[in-house]
Structure formats: structure tokens, C-alpha cells
Amino acid sequence: MATQTPVRAKGRPRSCLADAAIATAALELFADEGFERFSMEAVATRAGVSKATVYRRFCGRDELLAHAMTQLGADVPKMPELGDFWENLTQFLDGIRESAPGSLKSRIMIRVLGEGERHPQLQAMVTELVIRPRQARVRLILNSGIQSGRLRPDVDIEATIALLIGPMVWLKMLRLTPEAGAATTETIVEVLRAGLVPASHS
Amino acid sequence: MATQTPVRAKGRPRSCLADAAIATAALELFADEGFERFSMEAVATRAGVSKATVYRRFCGRDELLAHAMTQLGADVPKMPELGDFWENLTQFLDGIRESAPGSLKSRIMIRVLGEGERHPQLQAMVTELVIRPRQARVRLILNSGIQSGRLRPDVDIEATIALLIGPMVWLKMLRLTPEAGAATTETIVEVLRAGLVPASHS
DNA sequence: TAATTACGATACGTTAGCGTTTCGCATTAT
DNA sequence: ATAATGCGAAACGCTAACGTATCGTAATTA
Known part of the structure; x- marks a missing residue:
């Protein structure tokens, strides 16, 4: 190898500012305008x-x-790993629920879901990149909860994942009517933690 | 009033077959092709x-x-009203989860959500027509459950609604990877009913 | 029968966006 | 200096869809 940069083009190098501008513009445009207007x-x-x-x-x-x-x-x-199990879970779910209800990633996800049938490979890519890692992370957290005895060992893991992620997604969508999405992540976890049956029946 | 049909046009009447064909075509087209290609x-x-x-x-x-x-x-x-409270709840949620994961209404909902920011009045209309009635129905079911003593009276209603509807929507979206949406409505209700904490801690 | 309206088919001009190409200037290596 | 490549700007021809209008025919009322 002759130089530090193995292949150094001769002419004017490409602007990395342009690279970044194109990349962010592409994401924002897709989120704002949708698949059809993406050109x-x-x-x-x-x-x-x-x-x-x-x-x-x-x-x-x-x-x-x-x-x-x-x-x-x-x-x-990221996985907090320090602190109470339930606090960690709540914190992680808040991370999924994410910043503003209309965050960039949220809007892109919705677009992809809408266009999913027409463009399955796009959907598969986003599934692999966004959904699956989060599912796996929840699975890890739940398993650690079982091992530490904070979680019923016989609980259905897949159903629990749906119960944790589903409401986050749902509330994210409910930016429609502000008062309808008033339920906090804490109260959701609390209800799920304790269950719905009266204490007298347990 | 002279006639039974107060205003009877003179010429050839409009084809009600065309009315129906246009209406269904509009819904299917919007579901299949999305807002942009809807013309x-x-x-x-x-x-x-x-x-x-x-x-x-x-x-x-x-x-x-x-x-x-x-x-x-x-x-x-519809609200079943006969049978066990939990069975009714499960049945109703299955109704929301609906037929095939790619039902007409589901696909339209996703489209509307995606286009919501750009066309708020469309989103508002669908919210009023589809989402709100179902939310209200769940609220009714939950209140009846409290009155019949099957449900903790101190439960957070809004959080519970999110916990019930959210997973249904989420699983509907998970048509992506068939095996991932394997959790049944029954197991979800069961987990939510009993809660996540081990019995020894209750 | 005459008048009136709906229908399918088709053609029209306009508009908007597409991908491509060309040009002059800027930036870099040799 | 010279060659090579990147850049912004602008113009190219093409396609698709738009909303509108026209035509002959069909259905209905007066």
C-alpha cells in the first residue's frame, strides 16, 4: 500500500457536507412528504x-x-441496567415512545407501514433495522426480570412484548387528540404490573 | 307536497350502481394506492x-x-353483553384486530395516520368515525367490568384502554414477520388480567 | 313525441415532475 | 501548468395526470 488512503481520486473530492445534507434531507423528506413525493x-x-x-x-x-x-x-x-427493574422498563419504553410524538423516526415508521404492502423490501429493511432490535431489547429486559424474580416466570413473553410496545405505538399515533394520549408510561406499566383483577380475587 | 318524492328530476336518473361502484372503488383505491395516487x-x-x-x-x-x-x-x-366479562373483552378486541391483518379498514387507517400531519381534517374525520367509537366502547366495557366487580375499581381507565387497543394495533402491523405476531388475543388478555408480578409478591 | 338528464368514450390543452445533459467555474493531484 | 473530477445552474424532452368539453346513445318525465 503506497498511501494512507489506498485509492485517492485525482480530481476534486466530493463534498462531505453535500453527503450529509443529502442524507438528512432524504430522511426528512420521506417523513414529511411520503413515498410518492420522494424523488x-x-x-x-x-x-x-x-x-x-x-x-x-x-x-x-x-x-x-x-x-x-x-x-x-x-x-x-440503551439498556440502563442499573436501578429497579420496573424503573428500567419504564425508562426504556419512554425511549421507544420518544421525544415529540411526531419524531422523525416515528413518522418514517408510519410511512413505511402504510406503504409496506406495495414495497415489501423497504418494509423488511426497516423491520430489521428498527423494530427487531427493540423487540430483542425488550426480550432481554423481560428475561432479566424473570431471573431476578421481579417477573412471573410463566408469563407469555410474546404477549408481554405486545403489551409493552403496542401501547407506546398507539399513544404515539394518538397525537390526534391531545387529551386522549394523556396516559403516562408510568401508569401503563403500573396497570400492567399489578394486573386488572381486584386484589380480593388474587 | 305534491308527490311522494318531493323533487323528482326530469331526465334520466343517476345510476345507483355507479354510485356504489364509485364509493367502493374510492375506498379500495385509497387503501391500495394511498393518498397521492388517489385521483x-x-x-x-x-x-x-x-x-x-x-x-x-x-x-x-x-x-x-x-x-x-x-x-x-x-x-x-357490537357489544356482546352476554357471557363472561373477560370473554366479552377478548371477543371485542378480536373484532378490533379484525379479519385479515390487511383488511380494508386497517389499511385505510394506516394511510390516514401516515398522511395525518399533512391533511389534519382527513385525520380528524377518521378519528371521529373510527377511533372514537371504539374507544368509547372499550370504556363502556371496562366500566361494566368495574360495576360487576371483575375489574379493580381503582384502575387507570385511560392507561387500560391503551393497554387493550395498543397491542391489537401493534399486532396488526406485525404482518411483517408472520411468526412475530403469533401472540393471541387470549394470551394478551390473560397476561394483562393477572399482571406481571409473581403471585408470591401480591 | 319532445324535452331533459345520465352515460361511456374520447380528445383537448395545461401542468408538474421526472431523469438526463450541458455548461462554466472550483478544487485537487500530478 | 495540466488534467481530472465535483459543483451549481439551467435547459432538454418525456410522461402522466389533471380538469374540461364534446359526442352519440340510453333512460326517464311531461
Whole structure:
């Protein structure tokens, strides 16, 4: 190997600012406008670069979209591991519920779900990058809860995962009517923890 | 009043077959193709009628779409009222989870949610017609459960609603990976009923 | 029968977005 | 300096869909 950068192109190097601008513009555009309005031209305009700059990097919209989606998997909510089991669970779920109800990732997820039947490989990619890691993380947390005796060992894991993630997704969608999504993550975990049957029946 | 039909047009009456064909075509098209591809022309083609026939009934795509959405609220899952409280609840939730995971209403709901920020009045309409009636129905069921003593009277109603509806929506979305949505409605209700804490801690 | 309206088919001009290409200038290696 | 590549700007032709209008035929009332 002759140089530190094995293959160093001769001409003017590509602007890494343009790289970043295109990547973020692609994600935001898809979240804001949806699959249909996602086009090379729209991405270029939003990124503040020329169309030629985009086409030099990606052959077409599918390639660009796929590249943008790979940036979604980065930040899986981390596992706290210290503190009470229930606190950890609540904290993790809050991480899924995430910032504003209309966060970038949330909006992208909804778009993908809507377009899923028409573009199964896009859906598969997002499933693999976003949904699966979070499912696995919940599974880990639940298993640790069982081992530490905080959780019923005979509980149905898959059903519990649905009971934990489902409401988060649902409440995220209920940005519709603000007062309807008033239920906090804490109260949800608390209800699920104690169950629905009266204490006298236990 | 002169006649039984107060205003009887003179010429050829409008075909009620065309009415129905347009209405169903509009719903299916929106579910299949999404908001962007929803157009007067596409609806006419799918309905098997000419564009003129559609334009004679609706001024534009917004009017047509709004009319189509009003047909969604019709069949709220009925309240069984006979049988065990938990059986009723399970049955009702199965009704929400609904037939095939890709039912017409499900797909429309996802589309609306995705396009919600861009078209808030469409979202508001569907919220009013589909979501709210089901929320209210769950509320009724839960209150009846409290009155009959099957349900903890101090339970947080809003959190419980999220815990019931959320997983149904979530599992509906998990048509992605068939094995992942294996959790049945029964097991979900069972877990929620008994709670997550070990019996020894209750 | 005459008048009136609905229907299917089709054609029209307009608009918007697409992917592509070209141009002059900027930036880098040799 | 020279060659090579990236960049923004702009123009290209193409396609698809839009809303509208026209036509002959069908159905209904007066």
C-alpha cells in the first residue's frame, strides 16, 4: 500500500457536507412528504444541492432511499441496567415512545407501514433495522426480570412484548387528540404490573 | 307536497350502481394506492365508469375522499353483553384486530395516520368515525367490568384502554414477520388480567 | 313525441415532475 | 501548468395526470 488512503481520486473530492445534507434531507423528506413525493429532485432541492450532485452519488430513488434508511438503526434506546427493574422498563419504553410524538423516526415508521404492502423490501429493511432490535431489547429486559424474580416466570413473553410496545405505538399515533394520549408510561406499566383483577380475587 | 318524492328530476336518473361502484372503488383505491395516487381519474377507472360520471357527483378529489370516508364508521364491533366479562373483552378486541391483518379498514387507517400531519381534517374525520367509537366502547366495557366487580375499581381507565387497543394495533402491523405476531388475543388478555408480578409478591 | 338528464368514450390543452445533459467555474493531484 | 473530477445552474424532452368539453346513445318525465 503506497498511501494512507489506498485509492485517492485525482480530481476534486466530493463534498462531505453535500453527503450529509443529502442524507438528512432524504430522511426528512420521506417523513414529511411520503413515498410518492420522494424523488431525486425533491431531495436535491431540500438538501440545497443540485440534482447532478445527487445523481453522482445515487443511481436512482430506490438506491437513495435505501441508503437513507440504513441511518435509522443507529440509536437503539440503551439498556440502563442499573436501578429497579420496573424503573428500567419504564425508562426504556419512554425511549421507544420518544421525544415529540411526531419524531422523525416515528413518522418514517408510519410511512413505511402504510406503504409496506406495495414495497415489501423497504418494509423488511426497516423491520430489521428498527423494530427487531427493540423487540430483542425488550426480550432481554423481560428475561432479566424473570431471573431476578421481579417477573412471573410463566408469563407469555410474546404477549408481554405486545403489551409493552403496542401501547407506546398507539399513544404515539394518538397525537390526534391531545387529551386522549394523556396516559403516562408510568401508569401503563403500573396497570400492567399489578394486573386488572381486584386484589380480593388474587 | 305534491308527490311522494318531493323533487323528482326530469331526465334520466343517476345510476345507483355507479354510485356504489364509485364509493367502493374510492375506498379500495385509497387503501391500495394511498393518498397521492388517489385521483378522480383513477377512481373512475377502477369503478369502471367514465370520468364524467364521477365529476357529475363530486367536484374534486377532496369531496370524493371525504364522502368515501363517511362509509367507514358503519360497523362498530357490537357489544356482546352476554357471557363472561373477560370473554366479552377478548371477543371485542378480536373484532378490533379484525379479519385479515390487511383488511380494508386497517389499511385505510394506516394511510390516514401516515398522511395525518399533512391533511389534519382527513385525520380528524377518521378519528371521529373510527377511533372514537371504539374507544368509547372499550370504556363502556371496562366500566361494566368495574360495576360487576371483575375489574379493580381503582384502575387507570385511560392507561387500560391503551393497554387493550395498543397491542391489537401493534399486532396488526406485525404482518411483517408472520411468526412475530403469533401472540393471541387470549394470551394478551390473560397476561394483562393477572399482571406481571409473581403471585408470591401480591 | 319532445324535452331533459345520465352515460361511456374520447380528445383537448395545461401542468408538474421526472431523469438526463450541458455548461462554466472550483478544487485537487500530478 | 495540466488534467481530472465535483459543483451549481439551467435547459432538454418525456410522461402522466389533471380538469374540461364534446359526442352519440340510453333512460326517464311531461
